[in-house]
Amino acid sequence: MDNYIHRGNWYEYWFDNNYLKLYHHRNLKDADEQVQLIINIIKPEKHHSILDLACGEGRHCLLFHKKGYQIKGIDLSATLIRSGKVKHPDLDIGVGDMRHIKGKHDIILSLFTSFGYFDKDRDNISVIFSISRALHPGGWFWIDFLNPEYLKSNLVPDNDLILADGTKVNEKRFFENNSIVKVITFHGQGSNKKYQERVKLYTKKDLEKMLLRAGIHSIDAFGDYKGEEWSSCSPRTIIYGRKTCE
Ligand SMILES: C[S@@+](CC[C@H](N)C(=O)[O-])C[C@H]1O[C@@H](n2cnc3c(N)ncnc32)[C@H](O)[C@@H]1O
Structure with missing residues (x-):
C-alpha cells in the first residue's frame, strides 16, 4: 500500500x-x-x-x-x-x-x-x-x-536507487503548473512512504x-x-x- x-x-x-x-x-x-x-x-x-x-x-x-x-x-x-x-x-x-x-x-x-x-x-x-x-x-x-532550462533538457523521469541502509527508493519527476515535481517513494516492509517535492520553475x-x-x-x-x-x-x-x- x-x-x-x-x-x-x-x-x-x-x-x-x-x-x-x-x-x-x-x-x-x-x-x-x-x-x-x-x-x-x-x-x-x-x-x-x-x-x-x-x-x-x-x-x-x-x-x-x-x-x-x-x-x-x-x-x-x-x-x-x-x-x-x-x-x-x-x-x-x-x-x-x-x-x-x-x-x-x-x-x-x-x-x-x-x-x-x-x-x-x-x-x-x-x-x-x-x-x-x-x-x-x-x-x-x-x-x-x-x-529550469537545464532541468528541462536533463530530466530523468524515473529512477530507482538503494540507500546505504538498504532502503529501496523510487523517484519520479515531471513538470506541472510551471513547477518541477518529484515524487519520492520509500519502499518498506508491507507499506510504502510517499513524499513530494514541488518547486516553481523561476x-x-x-x-x-x-x-x-x-x-x-x-x-x-x-x-x-x-x-x-x-x-x-x-x-x-x-x-x-x-x-x-x-
Ligand atoms: C533543499 S533543503 C536545503 C537545506 C540547506 N540549505 C542545505 O543546503 O542543506 C530546503 C530547506 O528549506 C526548509 N524550508 C522549507 N520551507 C521553509 C520555510 N517556510 N521557512 C524556512 N525553511 C523552510 C526545509 O525544511 C529544508 O531544510
Missing part, C-alpha cells in the same frame, strides 16, 4: 530523516565549494551578521562558523534543526520561517534550492520582500536556485525581477559552485545582489 506522508503542504513533511537519508551526499564536502565561492565574491567581514535562510541541518553554517564568521541559520524543519544541533551543539541554528525573518542582517543566503516552494507566486515574492526587509541597506543577498530573469521589485539589485550570476559564468545550459542559477541604500 502507498501512503502519501503529507496531506498538507509538502515542505512541512518532506524535510525529515528520510530527506537526510536520500540527500546524504549533500554533505559538508558538497557545501564547501559554494561557501568558498561566497567568501571570495562577497568578502564578508568577521563582524558581519550572516543568515542562512532554510539552513537544513546547518552544513553551510558549520563551514562559516569554523572559519570564524558570525552565522545564524533558521529552518522550518524541527527535525533537521534538532539533528544539526545534536551533531554540532555550538551552531546558532533554530526553527524559523523564511516568510517572517527576525532582526537585521548584513548577508542573507538561500542555498541549494530553498526557494519557490509555494504554489502562488505572490507567496514566493513575499519571501523576497521578507529578505529585503531583514537586510541592512547595502546588505547582500545570495540565492542558489535550480535552472528563470534567472524571473528571479532578478522579483529581487528588483523588493529593492535588491542583482550584480552577477554563476552557473555552478565553481563560479562558472551563467548560461542557459548551466546546472544552477546562482545570483547575488545588494539591497539598495535608502
Whole structure:
C-alpha cells in the first residue's frame, strides 16, 4: 500500500530523516565549494551578521562558523534543526520561517534550492520582500536556485536507487503548473512512504525581477559552485545582489 506522508503542504513533511537519508551526499564536502565561492565574491567581514535562510541541518553554517564568521541559520524543519544541533551543539541554528525573518542582517543566503516552494507566486515574492526587509541597506543577498532550462533538457523521469541502509527508493519527476515535481517513494516492509517535492520553475530573469521589485539589485550570476559564468545550459542559477541604500 502507498501512503502519501503529507496531506498538507509538502515542505512541512518532506524535510525529515528520510530527506537526510536520500540527500546524504549533500554533505559538508558538497557545501564547501559554494561557501568558498561566497567568501571570495562577497568578502564578508568577521563582524558581519550572516543568515542562512532554510539552513537544513546547518552544513553551510558549520563551514562559516569554523572559519570564524558570525552565522545564524533558521529552518522550518524541527527535525533537521534538532539533528544539526545534536551533531554540532555550538551552531546558532533554530526553527524559523523564511516568510517572517527576525532582526537585521548584513548577508542573507538561500542555498541549494530553498526557494519557490509555494504554489502562488505572490507567496514566493513575499519571501523576497521578507529578505529585503531583514537586510541592512547595502546588505547582500545570495540565492542558489535550480535552472529550469537545464532541468528541462536533463530530466530523468524515473529512477530507482538503494540507500546505504538498504532502503529501496523510487523517484519520479515531471513538470506541472510551471513547477518541477518529484515524487519520492520509500519502499518498506508491507507499506510504502510517499513524499513530494514541488518547486516553481523561476528563470534567472524571473528571479532578478522579483529581487528588483523588493529593492535588491542583482550584480552577477554563476552557473555552478565553481563560479562558472551563467548560461542557459548551466546546472544552477546562482545570483547575488545588494539591497539598495535608502
Ligand atoms: C533543499 S533543503 C536545503 C537545506 C540547506 N540549505 C542545505 O543546503 O542543506 C530546503 C530547506 O528549506 C526548509 N524550508 C522549507 N520551507 C521553509 C520555510 N517556510 N521557512 C524556512 N525553511 C523552510 C526545509 O525544511 C529544508 O531544510
